Amino acid sequence: MSEAVITETTQAGVRTLTLNRPDRLNAANDALLLALTGALRRADAEESVRVVVITGAGRGFCAGQDLGDVSGRDMTFTEHLNHTYNPLIRTIRSLNKPVISAVNGVAAGAGASLALAGDLRLWAQSASLIEVFSNIALVPDSGSTWFLPRLVGYHRAFELMALAERVRSEDALRLGLCEQVFPDETFAQDVQAYAERLAARPANALKLTKQALVFAQTSTLDEALDQEAALQQIAGDHWEHEEGVTAFKEKRPAQFVRDAQ
Incomplete structure (x- = not known):
């Protein structure tokens, strides 16, 4: 049996959902996106789950869309977004529990949108975010055009999107793209401790x-x-x-x- 594209663990009221395609820097395919949406909805329905953490396995948080997964597919861009990414982002924003984006590595393209969609964003020291869409002549999607300008302003958001500039953790904290930056070596433990503090709140x-x-x-x-x-x-x-x-x-x-x- 193939390994699960999303793994789930629960500790002290904190449900951690881990994107599990580390060999692809957790690039998203349909299976991953649909599984993550389903896992979020299950967590929302469980009273014992008080906080949800989304993170990535290995070196990356999410490298965006796995282009090989959609190459040659008989589906429009609009159909693909409405089938996968848009329901996921809507689920995060409407979840009745806090969602933490625990960005352990690179968050690129739609992965950047996923990183921004959390109610709280915790970054590892080595994490980075890049709106890569313009590199392949596409428009930022999956909520980036909504989230990013609200955080950094229209002009800075346009610059980051137009030039596909990489934002590293020290600048992310200054720009308001994350709330905390933790050392790589203790990132998982620091995220869990932070999430447990949140889980103890009303x-x-x-x-x-x-x-x-x-x-x-x-x-x-x-x-x-x-x-x-x-x-x-x-x-x-x-x-x-x-x-x-x-x-x-x-x-x-x-x-x-x-x-x-």
Whole structure:
């Protein structure tokens, strides 16, 4: 039996999904993209999973589309994106749990889009990102035109896309493309520790916070205010809020993970 293109492990409420085509720098084929989307949806349905990490096996995070996989295929570019990449990116953004992109190596093309799609982006020291689409006269896709300018501004995003410039970890941190950079030698352990910190936070409140942020990115201020008010009621009615207030009054750390989980 062939090795799985996505491997899954779970520890302390953290589900780690690893792209597993290391001999191809985890370049994406249909099997990998569909398997990753399915794994994310399964994680979303499991109450015990509180945080999802996406990372890559070997030296690369994701080298983008495996061009050999689509060469000669009787499918348009639009059909291919709508069948594979677009459902994946939509799943990440709509997931009811925080998604961490743990960028352990090169993230290129659609792999760069995947790296940017996480709610949080953690990079290894040797990681890099490159929007390679213009090298083969294509348009950035899989969400890059939406994510990148919101992070670095229109002009810098255009430059990175037009010139296909490689962004290394020190510049990624400065530009806001990642939240943390960890040493290569301890990257997996550092990501797990970070994810476990996040998993200990109030899951319902983080779910609603993600919903509010995603909504606000395409709304007016008035719409965002109304959405905040509605979501705040949901949060306030949840047991997490009572626990947080009680813990504050009792001067103890709040316990947002129930034993049943």
